[in-house]
Amino acid sequence: MSKIAAAPTLEDVAKKAGVSTATVSRCLNAPDRVVAETRTKVMAAVTALGYTPNFAARVMAAKRTFTVGAIIPTMENAIFARGLQAFQEELHARGYTLLVASSAYKPEVEEEQIRALVARGADGLLLIGHDRAESVYDYLERQSVPTLVAWSYQAKARVPSIGFDNRAAMRGLTEAVIQRGHTCIAMVSGVCAGNDRAALRVAGWKDALLENGLADSATRIVETPYGIEAGAAAFANLMAGPIKPTAIMCGNDVLAVGALQKAHEMGMAVPKDVAITGFDDVELARIVTPSLTTVQVPHRDMGIQAARALVDMVENKRAGTSVQLETSIRFRASLARNTQ
Amino acid sequence: MSKIAAAPTLEDVAKKAGVSTATVSRCLNAPDRVVAETRTKVMAAVTALGYTPNFAARVMAAKRTFTVGAIIPTMENAIFARGLQAFQEELHARGYTLLVASSAYKPEVEEEQIRALVARGADGLLLIGHDRAESVYDYLERQSVPTLVAWSYQAKARVPSIGFDNRAAMRGLTEAVIQRGHTCIAMVSGVCAGNDRAALRVAGWKDALLENGLADSATRIVETPYGIEAGAAAFANLMAGPIKPTAIMCGNDVLAVGALQKAHEMGMAVPKDVAITGFDDVELARIVTPSLTTVQVPHRDMGIQAARALVDMVENKRAGTSVQLETSIRFRASLARNTQ
DNA sequence: TGTTAAAATGTAAGCGCTTGCATTGCGCGT
DNA sequence: ACGCGCAATGCAAGCGCTTACATTTTAACA
Numbered sequence: 001m002s003k004i005a006a007a008p009t010l011e012d013v014a015k016k017a018g019v020s021t022a023t024v025s026r027c028l029n030a031p032d033r034v035v036a037e038t039r040t041k042v043m044a045a046v047t048a049l050g051y052t053p054n055f056a057a058r059v060m061a062a063k064r065t066f067t068v069g070a071i072i073p074t075m076e077n078a079i080f081a082r083g084l085q086a087f088q089e090e091l092h093a094r095g096y097t098l099l100v101a102s103s104a105y106k107p108e109v110e111e112e113q114i115r116a117l118v119a120r121g122a123d124g125l126l127l128i129g130h131d132r133a134e135s136v137y138d139y140l141e142r143q144s145v146p147t148l149v150a151w152s153y154q155a156k157a158r159v160p161s162i163g164f165d166n167r168a169a170m171r172g173l174t175e176a177v178i179q180r181g182h183t184c185i186a187m188v189s190g191v192c193a194g195n196d197r198a199a200l201r202v203a204g205w206k207d208a209l210l211e212n213g214l215a216d217s218a219t220r221i222v223e224t225p226y227g228i229e230a231g232a233a234a235f236a237n238l239m240a241g242p243i244k245p246t247a248i249m250c251g252n253d254v255l256a257v258g259a260l261q262k263a264h265e266m267g268m269a270v271p272k273d274v275a276i277t278g279f280d281d282v283e284l285a286r287i288v289t290p291s292l293t294t295v296q297v298p299h300r301d302m303g304i305q306a307a308r309a310l311v312d313m314v315e316n317k318r319a320g321t322s323v324q325l326e327t328s329i330r331f332r333a334s335l336a337r338n339t340q
Numbered sequence: 341m342s343k344i345a346a347a348p349t350l351e352d353v354a355k356k357a358g359v360s361t362a363t364v365s366r367c368l369n370a371p372d373r374v375v376a377e378t379r380t381k382v383m384a385a386v387t388a389l390g391y392t393p394n395f396a397a398r399v400m401a402a403k404r405t406f407t408v409g410a411i412i413p414t415m416e417n418a419i420f421a422r423g424l425q426a427f428q429e430e431l432h433a434r435g436y437t438l439l440v441a442s443s444a445y446k447p448e449v450e451e452e453q454i455r456a457l458v459a460r461g462a463d464g465l466l467l468i469g470h471d472r473a474e475s476v477y478d479y480l481e482r483q484s485v486p487t488l489v490a491w492s493y494q495a496k497a498r499v500p501s502i503g504f505d506n507r508a509a510m511r512g513l514t515e516a517v518i519q520r521g522h523t524c525i526a527m528v529s530g531v532c533a534g535n536d537r538a539a540l541r542v543a544g545w546k547d548a549l550l551e552n553g554l555a556d557s558a559t560r561i562v563e564t565p566y567g568i569e570a571g572a573a574a575f576a577n578l579m580a581g582p583i584k585p586t587a588i589m590c591g592n593d594v595l596a597v598g599a600l601q602k603a604h605e606m607g608m609a610v611p612k613d614v615a616i617t618g619f620d621d622v623e624l625a626r627i628v629t630p631s632l633t634t635v636q637v638p639h640r641d642m643g644i645q646a647a648r649a650l651v652d653m654v655e656n657k658r659a660g661t662s663v664q665l666e667t668s669i670r671f672r673a674s675l676a677r678n679t680q
Numbered sequence: 681t682g683t684t685a686a687a688a689t690g691t692a693a694g695c696g697c698t699t700g701c702a703t704t705g706c707g708c709g710t
Numbered sequence: 711a712c713g714c715g716c717a718a719t720g721c722a723a724g725c726g727c728t729t730a731c732a733t734t735t736t737a738a739c740a
């Protein structure tokens with residue numbers, strides 16, 4: 001008659017190995033503080049019982065989880081995947097586990113996720129972008145959870161960040177478009193509220209337009225939620241007016257792909273009839289036809305540096321310093337070499 | 341002089357509200373067991389202190405986490421994203437949190453992740469596909485963690501599954517290709533070891549070939565890791581021989597997109613020179629040019645049903661029953677309507 | 681061989697919460 | 711006005727682990 005087999009505990013292992021629970025614990029966490037012979041006995045008991053330490057108990061006792069949390073706006077598309085992958089690999093190499101949650105671009109969901117991750121004892125947190133309620137930062141401070149921002153660099157922000165200058169990057173790309181002879185340059189932006197990346201990209205686009213005397217272009221902007229369909233709709237919207245832009249710059253690659261699709265559907269040739277650009281350089285940008293001119297972001301490098309910085313903040317209780325990374329433009333088929 | 345503000349605990353709240361910790365706990369977990377006046381006091385204290393319950397402590401005491409874990413082979417591409425999204429939405433609606441980990445298609449990583457999730461107290465687990473070491477199932481049984489498999493349906497398997505018949509689906513698609521007049525039909529498969537979906541898709545492809553007297557085609561198969569590049573290389577590989585297949589069927593859409601790219605690069609027209617098919621019907625399949633003929637999988641439905649089934653298993657300690665879902669073929673441009 | 685310090689191990693006090701059970705307080709019937 | 715039953719609250723025992731401190735063992739030295 002087998003009794004209900006509750007998962008074995010440290011104590012079970014200790015009993016089986018004929019030692020104290022403290023010794024078993026040390027065996028697992030600091031093997032060199034235990035003599036080889038004992039260690040062997042204990043390990044045998046662990047294996048025999050199929051013991052797995054209870055994480056919650058360990059956390060409670062040790063007040064460390066070796067877990068860091070990341071909250072990203074979306075998992076549906078690959079924008080954050082590559083960087084996050086690198087982040088998690090680097091974390092893993094340093095003995096940390098990554099927990100990921102997604103906020104669906106909703107501030108209130110993000111806040112909920114932050115609390116969930118903190119409650120779960122995350123030793124540190126990675127957030128995307130700076131733009132969120134001050135109260136969130138207050139909370140994080142009170143809970144003293146080291147926090148780092150990625151995908152956006154802002155020197156004077158409340159928490160350190162590892163990222164790039166979204167504004168300058170977008171300005172650079174816009175200048176390139178202008179150089180190609182375009183004068184009517186519209187923009188499809190993601191939702192800017194609560195999203196500094198989106199807002200800064202719009203700002204960069206405007207910067208370039210104004211500097212080049214294209215102020216009238218600067219009103220031709222549509223803001224739309226994230227998604228291919230949304231990008232398509234926005235494109236149609238911009239093309240509906242009497243004056244059709246000759247270039248459509250999108251706040252991210254996903255929107256740009258939508259625009260590309262819609263252009264195709266509407267029988268407009270890209271880049272002949274209209275040039276289209278994206279931002280992020282996700283894998284998709286190379287795959288679509290025509291391939292997409294976009295801003296290349298150092299995803300992996302960002303992920304790795306973020307991991308290092310965050311672990312440093314966690315382990316040495318240091319404040320953490322911001323790092324600005326460089327972006328570059330990837331010229332591809334969706335923007336003509338020369339319009340004129 | 342402010343002392344180091346440790347995060348507030350239940351006791352702090354209790355003290356501030358002038359009640360016992362038990363009352364505060366009940367306020368949070370069973371508000372109706374506490375009289376309104378007290379509840380107000382307690383809630384005020386909670387807010388004032390910015391209290392967040394310590395999850396680990398709660399888990400230890402209650403032995404329930406209201407968390408379920410899912411381990412998917414990859415996050416890099418969208419194959420599992422849609423289904424997982426639905427899974428998590430349904431879970432959320434039922435008061436559960438989803439923790440996701442990815443195994444990079446490596447069995448040993450998967451096992452590690454399973455242990456990590458179990459140690460973290462996951463009340464239930466969602467795994468992709470049935471094919472893994474028996475010892476893993478032994479472990480799960482001993483820890484008595486309800487487990488469900490998705491993306492593959494196998495009635496006689498050790499744990500219940502919500503999925504579809506990969507073999508029959510692939511056979512159906514292959515038959516459609518044969519009907520189009522193709523006789524030299526090669527396959528690019530994902531790695532089959534430890535991946536029943538991949539293996540079953542290959543089996544389905546072979547079934548159709550053999551039934552239609554195309555046995556010689558059945559040797560024209562390349563197995564390759566997951567990824568667009570890998571798909572491209574596999575395509576080139578298959579086209580390198582003296583006899584060029586007129587149709588290339590891929591084990592998933594990502595490989596198919598790679599094949600598509602390579603065909604383009606090699607100057608082969610799709611579907612005129614070579615037809616290409618995928619499997620999964622991810623968003624990408626509609627976006628590439630030409631769009632991809634593929635097997636549509638009921639991602640969202642699968643996710644929702646999986647969530648319901650798993651929660652049922654967790655809450656009612658029921659064994660859980662398997663459900664088979666239907667797939668259908670999405671005919672698109674990459675497979676000619678009629679070759680002859 | 682006796683001392684003593686260092687190494688190995690054991691003891692037991694929590695970590696912050698939930699919950700069974702004991703206690704208190706209240707409204708009601710008589 | 712009294713006792714009853716039930717609702718509201720408090721008390722305190724863990725949950726499984728880590729770790730400071732106490733104790734025992736070992737080994738090294740005179």
